[in-house]
Amino acid sequence: MNTHAVSLPLRIVPTAMLSIRRPQRMIERSAYVYRRGWLILLSGFFEPLLYLLSIRVGLSALVGDIEMGGRTFSYDEFVAPGLMAAAAMNGAVFECTANVFYKIKHSKLYEAVLATPMSAGDVALGEIGGAVVRSGLYAIAFAITMWALGLVASPWMVLAIPAAMLIGFTFASLGMALTTFMRSWEDFEYVPAITLPLFLFSTTFYPLSQYGEWAWMVGLSPLYHGVELVRAADLGVWDGSIIGHIAVLVGLSVVGLAVASRRIERLLLT
Amino acid sequence: MLESGYVACRGLCDTPVMDVRPVIMARSLVKRFGDFTAVNGIDVEIVPGEAFGFLGPNGAGKTSTMRMIGCVSPVTDGDLRIFDLDPSTDGREIRGRMGVVPQLDQLDTELTVAENLLIYGRYFDISRRDCRAKADELIEFVQLAEKRDSKVDSLSGGQKRRVSIARSLINDPELLLLDEPTTGLDPQARHVLWDRLYQLKERGATQVITTHFMDEAEQLCDRLVVMDGGEIVAEGSPQGLITEHIRREVLEVRFGYGRNEQQLPALDGVGSRIEVLPDRLLIYDDDGDAALSELHRREIVPESALVRRSSLEDVFLKLTGRTLIE
Known part of the structure; x- marks a missing residue:
């Protein structure tokens, strides 16, 4: 029996999927780091917040009301959940791209961690878990802001928090997987080149009906599925399609996590 | 208490004296990277409590061997058993029972000295309270009490090395892997390290040390092999090798x-x-x-x-x- 072929999946799958005790250690580590520099945590939160304020101040009145599910909403009510989803994406992407690259290439953190009982799967799931926590914090902060501005349309809004965390999971997994293929800091120029179009064209600012014959392309954006979930919760308007949105996000998360684990193993356990 | 022998008695004291199973046993061990053969069929047996050295120039295959023993590098060919376990299937357990001081310090530069030890202990699933007690004891042991809450970035090379050694002891390892522990250190720092390693050896920890410093091998190793081009070219005690060959x-x-x-x-x-x-x-x-x-x-x-x-x-x-x- 080829022991390498057997041990490789054993090392990734059960630990990553079934045990969260070890991955938690990576979150514990991040807590140590952020305890001293918690302000940096907020960085990804301000951009969507400023958009929201700007729209609320001027744009909303110009655009007028939007009808969804037989009810009408003001434009800022419509946009707010989209921006909340974008904040969750930002949190995850910040945490799992440049940060992870630094830890792989420069600080050698993962090499030190992999010399202990921790596995590549533990490291990947732990770092992604940390990003989910960050996304969750952004979502909560954003939800409180929305509530203060009178933009919460439904008590179902509480479900927008787990929806935002799922978005975080998806983007952290995909971001980390992508990061393992990057060779230098220049490659990170591509990150905003991906996240900015996603931010603009994921039904964040206007409904799917406005996209006309390009609507199918919007479906390719993971953020679109996230925006739809957060908006459904926030406005309290939903149908069976949310199952599909959840399935897409969960599917992408699992693929991203598996690729990230595999790649970390490839890169560091040579 | 330091005297209670916090290092490594597990493997030694529980087993009858007669039963000296090797801590590490390698047979025809091979490591290849593509076409390049880093380790070319070496045989090594290291018994509990021994301080064993891999001596050789850069590129001799010392670090590749150490990484295979550390279960962070898959064996290409041959047999390797550590604590009588197979690294390819029991890597997690093996890694849990040893401490590693890598060639280049891999300290967590975003954390303080104490935090480095604390979180490292957590990777081994040690409770927070035990980690704290252990960390304080080890910081004392490597004489860095006054640097306890400094970021590791601000430390000198010798101090960082001592943090690395302290960190590698957080789980009471039965086996300690030291890859060029004193390379790049000034003579004073080297002697402080040697002294600490000697104390650890006295308490029964098995040590595997790579070095390209002769005096270091003579100071620290009971037995050593000389490696060159991925192969073992001589084996014996430092004095034995000298009398045998020159x-x-x-x-x-x-x-x-x-x-x-x-x-x-x-x-x-x-x-x-x-x-x-x-x-x-x-x-x-x-x-x-x-x-x-x-x-x-x-x-x-x-x-x-x-x-x-x-x-x-x-x-x-x-x-x-x-x-x-x-």
Whole structure:
């Protein structure tokens, strides 16, 4: 029996999927780091917040009301959940791209961690878990802001928090997987080149009906599925399609996590 | 308490003295990276409590061997067993029972000295309370109490190395892997480290050390192998290797650059063996002073002459025909 072929999946799958005790250690580590520099945590939160304020101040009145599910909403009510989803994406992407690259290439953190009982799967799931926590914090902060501005349309809004965390999971997994293929800091120029179009064209600012014959392309954006979930919760308007949105996000998360684990193993356990 | 032997008694004290199962056993161990063979079929057996050295120049395969033992590098071919376990399937358990000091410090630069130890203990699933107690004890042990809450970035090379050693002890390892523990350190820092490693050895920890410093191998190792080009070229105790391969003393004479070889005919019969280097001649003899007297008797006058105890470096020179540090 080829022991390498057997041990490789054993090392990734059960630990990553079934045990969260070890991955938690990576979150514990991040807590140590952020305890001293918690302000940096907020960085990804301000951009969507400023958009929201700007729209609320001027744009909303110009655009007028939007009808969804037989009810009408003001434009800022419509946009707010989209921006909340974008904040969750930002949190995850910040945490799992440049940060992870630094830890792989420069600080050698993962090499030190992999010399202990921790596995590549533990490291990947732990770092992604940390990003989910960050996304969750952004979502909560954003939800409180929305509530203060009178933009919460439904008590179902509480479900927008787990929806935002799922978005975080998806983007952290995909971001980390992508990061393992990057060779230098220049490659990170591509990150905003991906996240900015996603931010603009994921039904964040206007409904799917406005996209006309390009609507199918919007479906390719993971953020679109996230925006739809957060908006459904926030406005309290939903149908069976949310199952599909959840399935897409969960599917992408699992693929991203598996690729990230595999790649970390490839890169560091040579 | 330090005296209670917090390092490594698990494997030693529980088992009957008669049963000395090797901590590490390698048979025809091979590591390849593509076409390049880093380790080419080595056999090694290391018993509990032993301090074992891998000696060799850069690129000899020492670090590749260490990484395989550390279960962070898959074995290409051959057998490797650590604690009688298989690294390819039991890597997690094996790693949980050993401590690793890598060649380049991999400290968590975003954290303080104490936090480095605390979180590292957590990776081994040690409770927070035990981690705290252990961390304080180890910081004391490596004499860094006043640096406890400093970021590791601000420490000197020697201090970082000591943090690395403290961190590697957080889980009471039965086996300690030290990859070039003192490379790049000043003499004072080296001696502090040697002293700590010697204390650990006294408490029964099995140590595997790679080095390209001869004096370090002589100081720290009970037994060692000399590696060159991925293979083991000699094995024994430091003193055993010296007596087996060369004489007790060396007379180093210099006749000026490039003029050393011309002196060989005149030196015929002096010493037991003569090694020609570009800048000097090494004359091996059990009595270096006697060899020097013989030179004087023959009225051979070198620019300089020096009698010294022979070292592992001389063994290496004889075995591989070149100096160790290139």
